[in-house]
Amino acid sequence: MQKLIIEGGVTLDGDVDISGAKNAVLPLLAATLLAETPMTIRNVPRLKDVSTLAAVIEGMGVTVETDEHHNIHTNTATIQHFVAPYDLVRTMRASILVLGPMVARYGEAEVSLPGGCAIGSRPVNIHLTGLEAMGARIVVEEGYIRATAKRLKGAKIVMDIVTVTGTENLLMAAVLAEGTTVLENAAREPEVVDLANCLIAMGAKIKGAGTDKITVEGVTSLQGVDYSVLPDRIETGTFLAAAAITGGRVRTLKAAPDTLDAVLHKFTEAGALVTTGADWIEVDMRDRTLKAVDIRTDPYPAFPTDMQAQFMAMNAVSRGIGVIVETIFENRMMHVAELMRLGANIRLEGNTAIVAGMPYLKGAPVMATDLRASASLVLAGLAAQGKTTVDRIYHTDRGYERIEEKLSRLGARIQRVNG
Numbered sequence: 001m002q003k004l005i006i007e008g009g010v011t012l013d014g015d016v017d018i019s020g021a022k023n024a025v026l027p028l029l030a031a032t033l034l035a036e037t038p039m040t041i042r043n044v045p046r047l048k049d050v051s052t053l054a055a056v057i058e059g060m061g062v063t064v065e066t067d068e069h070h071n072i073h074t075n076t077a078t079i080q081h082f083v084a085p086y087d088l089v090r091t092m093r094a095s096i097l098v099l100g101p102m103v104a105r106y107g108e109a110e111v112s113l114p115g116g117c118a119i120g121s122r123p124v125n126i127h128l129t130g131l132e133a134m135g136a137r138i139v140v141e142e143g144y145i146r147a148t149a150k151r152l153k154g155a156k157i158v159m160d161i162v163t164v165t166g167t168e169n170l171l172m173a174a175v176l177a178e179g180t181t182v183l184e185n186a187a188r189e190p191e192v193v194d195l196a197n198c199l200i201a202m203g204a205k206i207k208g209a210g211t212d213k214i215t216v217e218g219v220t221s222l223q224g225v226d227y228s229v230l231p232d233r234i235e236t237g238t239f240l241a242a243a244a245i246t247g248g249r250v251r252t253l254k255a256a257p258d259t260l261d262a263v264l265h266k267f268t269e270a271g272a273l274v275t276t277g278a279d280w281i282e283v284d285m286r287d288r289t290l291k292a293v294d295i296r297t298d299p300y301p302a303f304p305t306d307m308q309a310q311f312m313a314m315n316a317v318s319r320g321i322g323v324i325v326e327t328i329f330e331n332r333m334m335h336v337a338e339l340m341r342l343g344a345n346i347r348l349e350g351n352t353a354i355v356a357g358m359p360y361l362k363g364a365p366v367m368a369t370d371l372r373a374s375a376s377l378v379l380a381g382l383a384a385q386g387k388t389t390v391d392r393i394y395h396t397d398r399g400y401e402r403i404e405e406k407l408s409r410l411g412a413r414i415q416r417v418n419g
């Protein structure tokens, strides 16, 4: 198993290129199932999750070619069957995203029930009731969701909870349904908008993406297009946090500043100098004091749960006390115990963490429990005195492309080792 070894205490300084967004490319790959002609997705990050979803659709018979320029080319003409198997789905819950497009276009789909994961139980009931409202017959047996429909029918769907992949799945189902679908209490995340923009380019009729009410007029077919993935706002935020936590300066290039308002506001509140251009963001923490901030996670445009752990690491070495409330996932505080192994002073009360900033952390062996927990441990390791070893970095590789190379170029002493 691979690990990251970090010698902390280096002030980071430099520019870093941001990759395409994991949470945008996954629904876009699923959307290629809707295309009757070949399709190209550009700015694809090289991530484990991308290869997993590519394997899911390839397993169905779709031709998937990845080139050396971060592009994926797909062709659904060769599709043979409609099953997303357990051994792939269990490694990545977002595989559920193939359900909506498959049942919409082919009238049947069989997707392993994703099950829970480290951060929460994460049910998919809203995906399923939404498809049922569109006329799909859903049967859950032997660990699989089997969905069938002659042709989906437009419906008014009010989602109980704001769900990102739920909104995306129902959006991809609605584009080929007969008649009008209205998705209420829809997720407003930039990745939902990116998917809608791609679907519109493919020929879909969608209004309201980016608001909580999305209206879709179904069409009978969609064509493949050439589409470039939105920059990853969470990778961006993580590298900016690396600047803040080491008292340095990092400029993230090929970024999308307008997707990060809530996060940038918190960097400013934490004492950083934040500057932006059309496609870059810089956090400068040199000669400034890092201050603890209060965070409450909520659906977009509020502060994202996927940046909560990284700000926890920042608070751990800041001046003052910061209160962090996680409202999206019931078990997304597993990094607390690991950060405490590095000397962080954190009191956990349910889904609230009270973090008292310490003058310094000290390196230690720690274990990643999930993707963003791993990012918080890397950040804490960059700030800590001495050596930190982060184990189980297969979590990191799900969502960060060559994190150690990108951080090394900013001056970090970090290396990936086997065993």
Ligand SMILES: CC(=O)N[C@H]1[C@@H](OP(=O)(O)OP(=O)(O)OC[C@H]2O[C@@H](n3ccc(=O)[nH]c3=O)[C@H](O)[C@@H]2O)O[C@H](CO)[C@@H](O)[C@@H]1O
Binding pocket: 022, 023, 026, 093, 094, 120, 121, 122, 123, 124, 125, 126, 127, 128, 161, 162, 163, 164, 165, 166, 191, 299, 305, 306, 328, 329, 330
């Ligand atoms: C691939 C992807 O895009 N992943 C993101 C997506 O995950 P994902 O789409 O899985 O997260 P959701 O937005 O669906 O989850 C929000 C909350 O709704 C609950 N829920 C969801 C669906 C459902 O049918 N029933 C239900 O109860 C979940 O358990 C959770 O408590 O949004 C999350 C919240 O911003 C992010 O942390 C993830 O990085």
Ligand SMILES: C=C(OP(=O)(O)O)C(=O)O
Binding pocket: 022, 023, 093, 094, 306, 371, 372, 399
């Ligand atoms: C929770 C995350 O991803 P996923 O939904 O793919 O587990 C994440 O990106 O932080």
